[in-house]
Amino acid sequence: MPKSKVFDAIVIGAGAAGLMAALSAAHRGVQVLLLEWNLAGSSNLLVSGGLFAGAGTRWQKEAGIEDDAAAFARDIRAKGGASVYEPLVDAAARRSADAVHFLADVAGLPVHLMKIAAPGHCAPRMHATPAESGRELHALLRAALARMPGIEVVDNAEVLALERQETFSVKTRTKTYKAGAVLLASGGFAANRELLAEFIPEVAGARHIGAGPNDGRAIAWGRALGAAVAQMSGYQGQGHVNPGTGTRLGMSLPTLGAILVDRDGKRFAQGEVNPSALAALVLAQPGGVALEVFDERVHNLALRQGPYREALAAGAVIKGLPWGFEDAFPELGRPLYSSWVTGALAHTQGGLAVNENAQVVRPDGSAIEGLYAAGGSAAGLAGGGGDGYLPGNGFAQSFALGLIAGERIALLRGRA
Numbered sequence: 001m002p003k004s005k006v007f008d009a010i011v012i013g014a015g016a017a018g019l020m021a022a023l024s025a026a027h028r029g030v031q032v033l034l035l036e037w038n039l040a041g042s043s044n045l046l047v048s049g050g051l052f053a054g055a056g057t058r059w060q061k062e063a064g065i066e067d068d069a070a071a072f073a074r075d076i077r078a079k080g081g082a083s084v085y086e087p088l089v090d091a092a093a094r095r096s097a098d099a100v101h102f103l104a105d106v107a108g109l110p111v112h113l114m115k116i117a118a119p120g121h122c123a124p125r126m127h128a129t130p131a132e133s134g135r136e137l138h139a140l141l142r143a144a145l146a147r148m149p150g151i152e153v154v155d156n157a158e159v160l161a162l163e164r165q166e167t168f169s170v171k172t173r174t175k176t177y178k179a180g181a182v183l184l185a186s187g188g189f190a191a192n193r194e195l196l197a198e199f200i201p202e203v204a205g206a207r208h209i210g211a212g213p214n215d216g217r218a219i220a221w222g223r224a225l226g227a228a229v230a231q232m233s234g235y236q237g238q239g240h241v242n243p244g245t246g247t248r249l250g251m252s253l254p255t256l257g258a259i260l261v262d263r264d265g266k267r268f269a270q271g272e273v274n275p276s277a278l279a280a281l282v283l284a285q286p287g288g289v290a291l292e293v294f295d296e297r298v299h300n301l302a303l304r305q306g307p308y309r310e311a312l313a314a315g316a317v318i319k320g321l322p323w324g325f326e327d328a329f330p331e332l333g334r335p336l337y338s339s340w341v342t343g344a345l346a347h348t349q350g351g352l353a354v355n356e357n358a359q360v361v362r363p364d365g366s367a368i369e370g371l372y373a374a375g376g377s378a379a380g381l382a383g384g385g386g387d388g389y390l391p392g393n394g395f396a397q398s399f400a401l402g403l404i405a406g407e408r409i410a411l412l413r414g415r416a
């Protein structure tokens with residue numbers, strides 16, 4: 001019987017972390033097999049705001065903005081508090097600029113810097129592609145994947161099991177694939193009600209606005225191979241979700257000047273509000289809703305961002321105010337715009353414990369040889385609860401760890 005091919009590396013999941021890792025590894029000559037459940041389906045990458053943080057990038061330098069990894073790491077720790085996952089913070093902050101440069105220079109993405117500092121960041125460090133949307137970022141990364149030699153992509157490849165003997169065996173419904181290294185990049189557990197009830201009961205009943213399976217499977221595979229988990233109570237909430245359409249206004253409206261009132265017109269948030277913590281705050285208002293009110297200036301600025309444009313197109317934003325609020329908000333210009341919003345769960349931050357090389361580790365800190373994790377399948381940069389999430393933590397971890405995993409696999413395969 002012919003022996004089955006052993007790939008250098010298998011990447012499970014073609015989302016943010018998986019695409020970056022596959023590109024990073026293949027760029028260094030690694031033969032990669034990328035297994036994706038459904039290439040035509042959605043993912044957190046696709047529904048995201050498409051904003052990625054990088055500290056010390058050339059776009060910042062060109063704009064005269066002083067920033068570096070130490071400042072980014074400080075911001076992550078300031079938001080995450082004592083419960084932040086220390087093994088990753090410095091590594092992710094340090095490689096954040098490399099990841100943005102890789103996206104531009106190797107993956108060929110047209111990158112620009114957003115001029116405003118996102119809430120909790122000491123400097124403007126969010127980068128984006130022209131449409132400032134996850135949909136566009138996703139399409140551009142997919143196009144980069146198609147251009148990169150050395151990556152075999154299998155669609156309709158729902159991975160069902162992962163085992164390890166001499167090599168890793170990755171089982172799909174129709175085939176078992178073998179590799180010397182595996183990167184778990186199939187997302188978190190925001191759609192797994194049992195895991196939510198166990199680790200984050202405060203959002204177990206909240207609306208989930210992420211996409212893709214997010215069933216926590218990779219975490220179970222890793223644990224079965226002896227891995228530890230970390231940050232399981234962390235999550236990103238979203239306080240700007242329109243309950244009727246499920247679309248969201250984007251994170252920066254209060255920073256730009258929008259005002260949040262409860263359904264009786266009482267103000268409860270304005271200015272720099274952490275969008276993740278805002279989810280629980282809005283859910284705690286009467287009826288679990290709030291009205292977000294802003295003027296034409298804010299509306300025009302928000303139009304730059306994909307999620308806001310999608311909310312507008314879906315009818316989530318109205319020109320004017322609902323009945324009963326006519327004379328309020330004298331400090332805002334006219335005409336006014338408004339939208340009902342509620343709190344939701346965007347994505348989880350807990351996952352397999354990894355070290356600064358993206359290697360999955362056991363409870364004693366030793367690495368499980370050949371096993372890597374990134375994105376939602378791995379522990380994130382946020383502290384516990386929704387308040388510990390700094391905007392941009394998602395891609396900062398996914399892209400930095402994806403980049404690092406690709407480099408590491410190449411190094412160990414003698415391909416770097």
Ligand SMILES: Cc1cc2nc3c(=O)[nH]c(=O)nc-3n(C[C@H](O)[C@H](O)[C@H](O)COP(=O)(O)OP(=O)(O)OC[C@H]3O[C@@H](n4cnc5c(N)ncnc54)[C@H](O)[C@@H]3O)c2cc1C
Binds near residue numbers: 395
């Ligand atoms: C609404 C929203 C907005 C966000 N906005 C931002 C933002 O602007 N900036 C930011 O930094 N972060 C943002 N994030 C977070 C960011 O999207 C995530 O951190 C990032 O996408 C995680 O990458 P990932 O690869 O783990 O998951 P994903 O991007 O979701 O990709 C996972 C992939 O794995 C596939 N898959 C799952 N299970 C299997 C299986 N068993 N077999 C094969 N394939 C499988 C899925 O189909 C999917 O394609 C946002 C998240 C949400 C939900």
